[in-house]
Amino acid sequence: MGAPIDQARDRALLSELAEPAAALFERHLGATKQWYPFEDVPWAHATEFSRDEWDEGAYPLSDGVRSALLVNLLTEDNLPYYTNALLKWAPKDHPLRDWSGRWTAEEWRHSAAMRDWILATKALNPWELEDARMVQMTTGIVPEAPTIAETIAYVSLQELATQVAHRNTGQALDRTLRGKKIMSQIAGDEGLHHAFYRDLAAAAIERDPSYMVVAIYRQLRGFRMPGTGIPSFAAHERIIAEAGIFDASQYLHQVVLPTLAAWRLDELEGLTDEAQRARVKISRTVSALARIARATEPSPV
Ligand SMILES: [Fe+2]
């Protein structure tokens, strides 16, 4: 799978995706709902900070939920780099540019809502949060795929993974201070983003199936969540998984399998030898993920 990148083929695919991208953007505008990130922040609960004031008792939460809030927010904070990665594939006259503008605007309200809520509730230590944001955004590490084909394969998985992580984080919060509601609004946006990219990828599969199957395999085999530049990311990932907010089993059953099912790769005919090999390797990757998921699932009592 180490074949050189076929730039001409990738450009041709990008141009063939103009029509479905425009249609999917229209569909998104019809489905999305305007919401205001400040409305559910419990402002009356907020008090000023002083260095010795914050303590864990200000808003008691488990380590897993705190790690999830930190990782989810810092991931959203890195938005300028995601926009940059997407705009690279969106020439001025391409509908993907219109989409990326809207998508950027929607993504920003996620960090706005989460940060305001976290500061008002004192759910996280704000100095640690800000220090970590400075490190992550200064480094600007984000997963970047080498082609449009791999980019849309990656973001299809990533948006759904983010939806699951936000939704489960919200489930762990209480209703009174409306954290549950904010996280569920954000998860709703992520679900629509996933639908856009998943169906754009499906349109790409229709147009160039062999090229897309290889691209999907390349992204699936090394998938990482976008927060890899967050300080102590691996430790946070472990704590979040142990808390049942986002673990290997959820990644397999709620992200990978539904996305692959929507693409119906098994039904594709006339694939090149390389693409057929990639399709087999996709199945093997899924089996490997299933073994990891089983190994990390808590044993029944
Ligand atoms: Fe987001």
Ligand SMILES: [Fe+2]
């Ligand atoms: Fe998103």
